[in-house]
Amino acid sequence: MNIPEEIRIVEIGPRDGFQSIKTWLPTEHKTAIVKMLLSAGVDSMEATSFISPKAIEQMKDASEVVESVKGHADMDRIYALVPNAKGAERAHEAGVGRIAVVISASEAHNLNNVRRTPEESLQELKIIRREFPSLKVKLSLGTAFGCPFQGEVADSKLIFLIDGVLDLGITDIALCDTVGVADPLQVIRRVGLLQRRYAAQDVDWGMHLHNTRGLAAANTFAALTLGINKFETAVGGLGGCPFAPGSSGNMATEDLLFMAARMGLASKADIGSVIRTAEYIRDVVGLPIDSKINTQTRDTVTAAQGRADQARRPSS
Numbered sequence: 570m571n572i573p574e575e576i577r578i579v580e581i582g583p584r585d586g587f588q589s590i591k592t593w594l595p596t597e598h599k600t601a602i603v604k605m606l607l608s609a610g611v612d613s614m615e616a617t618s619f620i621s622p623k624a625i626e627q628m629k630d631a632s633e634v635v636e637s638v639k640g641h642a643d644m645d646r647i648y649a650l651v652p653n654a655k656g657a658e659r660a661h662e663a664g665v666g667r668i669a670v671v672i673s674a675s676e677a678h679n680l681n682n683v684r685r686t687p688e689e690s691l692q693e694l695k696i697i698r699r700e701f702p703s704l705k706v707k708l709s710l711g712t713a714f715g716c717p718f719q720g721e722v723a724d725s726k727l728i729f730l731i732d733g734v735l736d737l738g739i740t741d742i743a744l745c746d747t748v749g750v751a752d753p754l755q756v757i758r759r760v761g762l763l764q765r766r767y768a769a770q771d772v773d774w775g776m777h778l779h780n781t782r783g784l785a786a787a788n789t790f791a792a793l794t795l796g797i798n799k800f801e802t803a804v805g806g807l808g809g810c811p812f813a814p815g816s817s818g819n820m821a822t823e824d825l826l827f828m829a830a831r832m833g834l835a836s837k838a839d840i841g842s843v844i845r846t847a848e849y850i851r852d853v854v855g856l857p858i859d860s861k862i863n864t865q866t867r868d869t870v871t872a873a874q875g876r877a878d879q880a881r882r883p884s885s
């Protein structure tokens with residue numbers, strides 16, 4: 570086992586979480602949550618997405634959300650998801666420096682999600698790189714462990730996309746279990762294979778694990794044993810892709826922080842602040858949340874945090 574000493578959180582609630590909410594969330598609620606999470610100390614965040622409002626109306630205030638973050642946090646911590654060159658242009662105009670370009674390994678899901686084949690999305694990414702060279706790009710590699718339409722997804726489908734983005738100089742890659750079908754052994758085999766194959770390329774792997782079938786924490790642990798230290802999680806366990814039937818929430822940020830703290834792994838994010846944000850989402854915004862760690866379990870949270878702090882302290 571190669572468990573890392575510290576984990577990094579990419580908070581995705583404001584993007585993956587809000588996109589699946591049907592009723593309109595006022596922009597001021599979105600911006601309040603974004604600011605609370607940034608203040609909680611998450612390493613980075615997908616704050617919104619620049620997609621077609623016809624695809625998902627909820628994200629139509631993307632520019633306003635980005636505007637609200639300016640002056641509140643280092644923009645280098647902020648990602649916006651984009652599906653095409655038009656999204657990259659809008660993100661760039663809004664002042665975003667990092668984009669997450671979503672491409673699914675499964676052709677059927679990519680067609681359903683962004684109306685392109687994976688090959689066409691890769692071509693679009695080439696245009697984005699050419700036209701907006703200053704944008705830092707992450708590949709959000711969807712259906713990396715299985716697809717709601719096509720079932721199993723072969724390693725070769727991932728390798729095709731990873732080869733393609735590495736050719737474009739992109740090494741920030743999130744492996745997304747879009748519909749929560751991965752199992753821990755599959756994570757160890759598949760992610761291990763990719764780590765070995767791309768050992769020379771210095772890829773910054775991230776894991777994006779939906780908890781649809783309750784295996785997100787087990788899959789997270791499987792990735793930890795491989796030395797993976799970057800996790801895309803959502804406050805309150807929000808999340809889901811409207812274009813992937815059966816998809817539901819992500820690994821909850823506070824649950825991962827609890828698990829990490831219990832195991833003595835450090836993190837920059839403060840679990841108490843993330844719990845307070847989840848409670849704000851439930852009590853003020855009125856959305857259901859789906860995390861295990863909350864104020865009721867705070868005593869064990871505090872104990873776990875103490876353990877992590879102790880682990881972090883250099884021994885004299």
Ligand code: COA
Nearest residue numbers: 619620621622624625652653655656671682683684810812
């Ligand atoms: N932002 C805003 N508007 C956009 C846009 C973007 N990034 N991309 C396209 N549009 C607009 C076009 O201007 C056009 O508008 P019009 O009808 O008023 O002229 C319309 O959307 C259709 O454009 P087109 O290029 O034909 O897109 P499409 O209908 O083939 O849809 C996507 C393709 C990618 C834009 C759409 O499927 C999408 O936004 N998907 C995002 C899905 C998503 O967010 N999933 C969850 C995250 S994994």
Ligand code: ZN
Nearest residue numbers: 585747808809
């Ligand atoms: Zn997701």
